Amino acid sequence: MEEHEKIHPFDRMFFPQKRQEPPGTGQEEADEEINGGLFDLSFFRNVDMEALLDQADKVVGIFEEFKPLFRKITPVFEKWLSHFEKED
Numbered sequence: 001m002e003e004h005e006k007i008h009p010f011d012r013m014f015f016p017q018k019r020q021e022p023p024g025t026g027q028e029e030a031d032e033e034i035n036g037g038l039f040d041l042s043f044f045r046n047v048d049m050e051a052l053l054d055q056a057d058k059v060v061g062i063f064e065e066f067k068p069l070f071r072k073i074t075p076v077f078e079k080w081l082s083h084f085e086k087e088d
Helices: 011-015 027-036 049-087
Strands: none
Touching: none
């Protein structure tokens, strides 16, 4: 019987045992796997990924700020487009 099977489920729930991580699962190795895969392509070598992600975050933030404006303008555009559909 394994050790975790000997422990009562109540004890396991309220007093969890620290799990042993398998060797080689550190954050550094995970980063190496990510960097060694997609970003190892030649056209990504000269790209500052941190700056690129920062710019993408800014673009998403701008769209979030304009979302209320889009909600207000959408009915106006729909009415305007319906005017053209009626003429056909």
